[in-house]
Amino acid sequence: MQQEQMWNSDVAQRYDTPGTGMFAPDTLGPTVERLAQLAGEGAALEFAVGTGRVAVPLAERGVPVTGIELSRPMVDQLRTKADEATIPVVIGDMAATVAPGTYSLVYLVFNTISNLLTQPEQVECFRNAARHLTVGGRFVIELWVPELRSLPPGRTATVWQTDRDYIGLDTYDVLNQHVVSHHFHFDDTEQAQLYRSPHRYIWPAELDLMAQLAGFELESRHGDWSGGEFTAESRSHVSVYRIPLTSLS
Template sequence: MRQEEIWDVEAAQRYDTPGTGMFAREVLGPAVDRLAGLAGGGPALEFAIGTGRVAVPLAERGVPVTGIELSPPMIAQLRTKADEASIPVITGDMASATAPGKYTLVYLVYNTISNLLTQAEQVACFHNAARHLLPGGRFVIELWVPELRKLPPGQQAMVFAARPGYIGLDTYDVLRQHVVSHHFSFDDSRQAGLFRSPHRYIWPAELDLMAQLAGFELEARHADWAGAEFTAESRSHVSVYRIPADHPDVA
């Protein structure tokens, strides 16, 4: 399925979970704090802005935020919280769409770069970020670390979460670095709901090479938004890349 088919009206309407999950204060607060600091008083551009989970509270902090988003239903959900004047959004692909102006910060959170399913598209995303940045600007990516060490030998599937009413299952294609996340939700009835999303996973070293190809330098990498040390056991990372002031994509 194409990404615009996955993030349809139904997905957009159930995406927001105020106060819980990815919208929990302890999850969202440190991300907004860190991004506000990295913006340095300048404007920010969010790739795949979605329903505004991060953009809305960041704008409330006084950071001017613009977004790029592929899914019109996700934008419509965002519009229930913020109008076009407060958070402008350009409809398009984060690997190629252009937003007006230049920014001190471009950011891409919650594993969303993996929604681009080829290495070429992911590299193009870095180049697109570079084109939007002011001299010395930063590109921030939040991304999970592939958990292939947990995949049993000879198996292609792994349960990553199991709790009452929910099971999460990933299936891997290690040749193409593809994973499909299957989210099963169920109650006491005999029926279960299924939401699937395909991704291309990226190792941190590969991500750094993509950044170098676009002219970025790795400035910092932590295990979370609060700045915990990134180690071999970290399940995710927040990577901050900076583009030199003399890079040809910035002006």
């Protein structure tokens, strides 16, 4: 399934969960706070801006935000919260689409770089970030760590969340470095709703090499948006890349 088909009107309509999940204050608050610090006095560009989960509160903090987004239905949902003047959006692929202007910060949150399903596309995403940045600008990526250690021999799936009305599991193709996330939503009936999304997973070391190919260096890596330590047990990371000032002189 193409990404344009996956992020359709039905998904856009149910994507927002105000106050819970990705939209919970203890999740969203530290994200916006850290990005506002990194943007400083400059403007920010969000790759895959979606419905504005991060862009809207970041703009409310006074940071000028522009977005690039492949899905028109997701942008339609964003427009219920912010108009074009407040958060301009360019429709297109984050690996190749160019937004007008320059930025002190480009960011990609909630594992979205893995929506690009080939290594060359992911490398081009870094290069696209670099072409938008001012001298000393930063590219920030939030990404999960593949849970391959949870796979015993002969198994191809891991269950990563179980709730009263939800089960999340991933099926791995380790030969091609692909994973499909399966999201099962159910109620008290015998029926369940399934949503699936394909990804190409990236190890932190591979991500760092992609950054080097685009002229970045790793500035910091933490286990969360609040600055927690990144360890061998961390399930995700927030990595900040910066183009060295000496390389732009």
